[in-house]
Amino acid sequence: MKSSATSWSIGDTATRFGLPAHVLRHWEEVGLLRPGRDGGGRRRYGENDVVRIAAVLRNKAAGMSLEQIRVLLDQGAPDRHAILTEHVADLDRRMAEMQRSREMTMHAFECDQHDMTTCPNFVRSVEDLIGGGPWRSQPPPPA
Incomplete structure (x- = not known):
C-alpha cells in the first residue's frame, strides 16, 4: 500500500486531520485503512493512507456511511x-x-x-x- 518512504505515526496522522487516534483505529477495523507497521508493530501511515483518510472525510461530509465508503474504496466491490x-x-x-x-x-x-x-x-x-x-x-x- 505504501508508495513512498515517508510515513507518519498514528498520532501525527490523526493530528494532521484533526481526528482522535481512535477514529483511525476504528476505520482500520472496518476495512477503510490498512496502514503499514514498523519494526515495533506501530502503525505507520504513508501517502496512500493519507489520501484514503481524506477520501473518507470528504465522503462522510457528503453524507455517506462508512459502509458505503468502504465499498467505494474496495477495488473489487461489485455494487x-x-x-x-x-x-x-x-x-x-x-x-x-x-x-x-x-x-x-x-x-x-x-x-x-x-x-x-x-x-x-x-x-x-x-x-x-x-x-x-x-x-x-x-x-x-x-x-
Whole structure:
C-alpha cells in the first residue's frame, strides 16, 4: 500500500486531520485503512493512507456511511455503481431541501411578519409537509 518512504505515526496522522487516534483505529477495523507497521508493530501511515483518510472525510461530509465508503474504496466491490447512484439521488434530494430552506430563510429575512408562521407565503412553502409528509406516518396524538 505504501508508495513512498515517508510515513507518519498514528498520532501525527490523526493530528494532521484533526481526528482522535481512535477514529483511525476504528476505520482500520472496518476495512477503510490498512496502514503499514514498523519494526515495533506501530502503525505507520504513508501517502496512500493519507489520501484514503481524506477520501473518507470528504465522503462522510457528503453524507455517506462508512459502509458505503468502504465499498467505494474496495477495488473489487461489485455494487460500487449502485452505491454511487443511490448517493447521487440522496445528494439531489438534500440539495433540493437545502434550496427550499435557503429560499424560506431569505423570505423570512425580508418578510414583514416577525413570526414566519403568520406569513401566507411561508405557509404555502410548507404545505407539502402540512398535507401529509413523511412525519405524518401516524395519526396525531389526541389533544
